[in-house]
Amino acid sequence: MGPYRDVDVVTVDELTSSKEDHIWRSKSLLGLFSIGDSLSHEEHSEHSEHCSEEDKRASIVRESMEVLRMNDRGGYTVPAEGLYPFQWNWDSAIVSAGWAVFDEGRAWEELETLFSGQWEDGMIASINFHQFSNTYFPGPEIWGTPDNPSKTSGITQPPVAALAARFLFENAPTPALARAKIDALFPKLLAWHRWWYKARDPENKGVVAILHPWESGMDNSPAWDETMQFPVDDLPPYERRDLTHVDANMRPTKDTYDHYLTLLYRFKKAHGYDPEQLYWISPFKVTDLCTNSILFRANRDLRWLALQLGKHEEVAEIEKWLDNGFEGFKSLWDEEAGLYKCQDQITGKLADAGISAAFLPLFAGVASKEQAAKLVKNLERWLSKVKYGVPSLDPEDPRFDQLQYWRGPVWLIINWMISNGLRHYGYDDLANRITEDSIQLTNEAGLREYFDPVTGAGCGGRQFSWTAAMCLAWLDRGAALEMGHKMSGPKKHLE
Numbered sequence: 176m177g178p179y180r181d182v183d184v185v186t187v188d189e190l191t192s193s194k195e196d197h198i199w200r201s202k203s204l205l206g207l208f209s210i211g212d213s214l215s216h217e218e219h220s221e222h223s224e225h226c227s228e229e230d231k232r233a234s235i236v237r238e239s240m241e242v243l244r245m246n247d248r249g250g251y252t253v254p255a256e257g258l259y260p261f262q263w264n265w266d267s268a269i270v271s272a273g274w275a276v277f278d279e280g281r282a283w284e285e286l287e288t289l290f291s292g293q294w295e296d297g298m299i300a301s302i303n304f305h306q307f308s309n310t311y312f313p314g315p316e317i318w319g320t321p322d323n324p325s326k327t328s329g330i331t332q333p334p335v336a337a338l339a340a341r342f343l344f345e346n347a348p349t350p351a352l353a354r355a356k357i358d359a360l361f362p363k364l365l366a367w368h369r370w371w372y373k374a375r376d377p378e379n380k381g382v383v384a385i386l387h388p389w390e391s392g393m394d395n396s397p398a399w400d401e402t403m404q405f406p407v408d409d410l411p412p413y414e415r416r417d418l419t420h421v422d423a424n425m426r427p428t429k430d431t432y433d434h435y436l437t438l439l440y441r442f443k444k445a446h447g448y449d450p451e452q453l454y455w456i457s458p459f460k461v462t463d464l465c466t467n468s469i470l471f472r473a474n475r476d477l478r479w480l481a482l483q484l485g486k487h488e489e490v491a492e493i494e495k496w497l498d499n500g501f502e503g504f505k506s507l508w509d510e511e512a513g514l515y516k517c518q519d520q521i522t523g524k525l526a527d528a529g530i531s532a533a534f535l536p537l538f539a540g541v542a543s544k545e546q547a548a549k550l551v552k553n554l555e556r557w558l559s560k561v562k563y564g565v566p567s568l569d570p571e572d573p574r575f576d577q578l579q580y581w582r583g584p585v586w587l588i589i590n591w592m593i594s595n596g597l598r599h600y601g602y603d604d605l606a607n608r609i610t611e612d613s614i615q616l617t618n619e620a621g622l623r624e625y626f627d628p629v630t631g632a633g634c635g636g637r638q639f640s641w642t643a644a645m646c647l648a649w650l651d652r653g654a655a656l657e658m659g660h661k662m663s664g665p666k667k668h669l670e
């Protein structure tokens with residue numbers, strides 16, 4: 176039994192001693208997306224010297240709501256028109272928190288639609304293909320998963336959904352609705368988490384493997400440069416669509432795409448995406464920090480939900496995952512670098528790249544105070560080299576590229592997770608710097624997919640759903656709630 180049994184936020188202190196439970200317990204009462212992380216609307220007013228800044232944020236809130244409505248395809252939200260025309264897994268989970276700020280019913284619907292594509296074995300795929308589109312490659316005809324026509328991709332993405340479900344449940348203006356929704360959703364969330372351990376940790380390492388860079392969500396990260404060295408197969412000719420929407424210098428190379436597709440075709444042709452086989456045959460098998468940090472954090476939130484629902488057997492099952500995960504994370508710590516690293520499960524080697532996911536164990540709550548101090552030292556060094564944090568790669572790494580997708584630019588969803596983690600460990604000043612940078616980036620460049628950490632320019636897709644959701648649920652939550660309140664009449668204030 177873990178010492179975290181009676182508290183609702185797990186930190187290393189709670190896993191190793193119960194001395195500081197009361198501190199974390201009171202912090203946790205502040206809620207998930209708002210753990211002191213956003214300045215409230217009032218604080219914004221006090222701190223803002225210029226009225227125009229406030230007006231700017233009000234217009235960003237309006238635009239964020241419009242972007243979600245514009246990208247709404249009826250029950251699900253596409254990440255961006257044209258570039259990503261289907262329902263993506265972790266995008267949708269983040270986006271549901273954005274909807275929750277002004278449309279409670281629609282927020283639950285986002286998660287329900289995501290789980291409507293759940294595989295029999297519990298997996299939630301990286302992409303749900305609800306409607307036809309020819310603006311994205313590879314689409315359903317290429318994936319060819321066992322459903323005919325293919326309803327989903329054949330791989331997964333970081334399990335953010337339990338975090339989002341807790342956020343929706345805990346902050347629900349209509350508790351009875353939330354209870355009914357969570358009663359139905361909980362078994363599906365649990366089945367997905369069980370799938371992770373069964374399909375991706377059959378050797379009981381405590382940490383799970385990803386089998387494709389697309390599963391990490393950080394698709395083009397230098398952390399995969401070495402692990403992607405396997406030879407590519409003879410591939411059917413293919414035509415990329417991403418380059419018709421976004422500059423080639425912001426997207427992965429042809430060689431990288433050849434590797435992505437080699438994995439896809441091997442998984443499809445030889446093994447029909449059978450997870451029990453994929454784990455053993457994939458030439459790419461990595462312990463990814465992003466996935467594992469999110470899974471650990473999601474287990475904490477799933478445990479919290481299980482406690483609310485009185486599901487004690489399930490609580491015990493989840494606590495076992497947390498205990499094993501805590502042990503598993505130890506193999507990912509690089510003491511010399513003072514960073515967590517991804518690990519190649521085939522060679523056992525830690526990746527040579529320091530990536531932004533190195534700081535996500537703070538979000539998971541799995542780092543010790545000593546490890547947190549070392550991470551912070553690295554983070555401060557990174558931030559001293561760029562104007563806007565947090566770059567997706569150490570700016571002193573020779574591979575750093577301020578425009579290339581996941582090889583330098585800033586993503587707001589990662590900023591939120593890092594700043595949230597920093598606050599848990601008491602690094603409020605650093606968390607504020609990241610929050611402020613995120614505000615400046617959206618002020619200057621709008622709701623872009625990602626941002627140049629050196630110039631602040633917007634990159635990738637425009638009117639991007641998860642960036643809009645991060646403004647609504649994190650950066651401008653106070654203002655968004657107020658605006659939502661005016662639009663839809665009185666409802667319970669969430670803070």
Ligand SMILES: O=C(O)[C@@H](CO)O[C@H]1O[C@H](CO)[C@@H](O)[C@H](O)[C@@H]1O
Pocket residue numbers: 254259263264265266301389391392393394417
């Ligand atoms: O580039 C792509 O085609 C897709 C493949 O899943 O990934 C990007 O785009 C997806 C949609 O926003 C994200 O979920 C991923 O994390 C990544 O940034």
